[in-house]
């Protein structure tokens with residue numbers, strides 16, 4: 001054995017590499033930014049390199065243009081890669097790739113299995129919602145979200161009997177509630193207006209869009225703050241004014257009539273004055289607001305979708321509990337409408 005390749009030699013080489021490795025890791029920590037694993041769920045390949053973080057080190061786990069499917073992602077999660085990263089300078093390429101997939105699914109909604117298509121479109125819409133909340137003044141993201149939401153509304157109106165399956169497929173992905181809740185409540189809004197048989201498809205589509213964009217003003221607060229059960233005073237004030245902020249963000253950018261903007265302004269009219277939701281998160285209710293039937297439905301569907309989905313600081317309620325609260329809120333003023341809501345949900349959750 002050559003004296004040159006002794007264990008002492010390799011130890012020396014390894015110890016020489018260690019500082020280099022530390023420098024490289026430090027550089028990566030400055031150059032990488034975290035992404036959500038959901039961004040990879042509905043695309044077929046990665047336009048850029050994807051990194052994981054394991055044993056205190058960043059590690060490339062997917063090369064550029066790597067084919068990905070559910071098994072790839074399942075394997076990554078099984079290996080403990082629940083945090084994924086990309087180069088900051090390449091972040092935009094992944095967003096573009098996800099958005100072009102959203103557009104392509106939107107354009108082919110009527111082709112193939114409607115449940116699969118609806119589920120995929122709603123999930124991609126939730127991901128684009130996250131991009132929108134991060135960049136609420138970006139016209140391209142807003143325009144894409146609006147166009148895809150209109151197509152989704154059209155598709156959902158034609159596929160009412162698949163709503164529950166699409167809903168179940170959507171909630172499985174556990175998107176952050178800030179992005180998921182407007183989509184779920186808008187699905188319910190569309191369903192109940194269709195169920196009532198009082199509105200044209202065009203009117204239903206407009207209420208769907210109104211409901212979907214009503215909370216864009218919540219983007220004024222970083223999303224991770226909503227995971228806390230208590231916001232500071234400044235954040236509470238921003239949240240209290242989120243409907244107003246939504247209108248400022250939407251006016252002149254999304255074709256919503258003054259009536260629809262008024263609905264957005266009043267979309268918390270039916271929150272309970274004494275509930276945890278209204279006092280600590282939404283802010284005091286204005287009891288003098290005279291809200292019409294459409295505002296009531298949009299507000300109530302928002303409450304139901306909030307209650308039946310969990311939060312980091314509280315468990316999800318069941319549908320029965322949420323309808324019990326809705327009864328308290330509207331049954332005296334709107335007895336017939338309350339019965340219709342109960343009947344709608346009974347029909348929705350047939351299983």
Ligand SMILES: [Fe+2]
Pocket residue numbers: 214215242267268
């Ligand atoms: Fe809201």
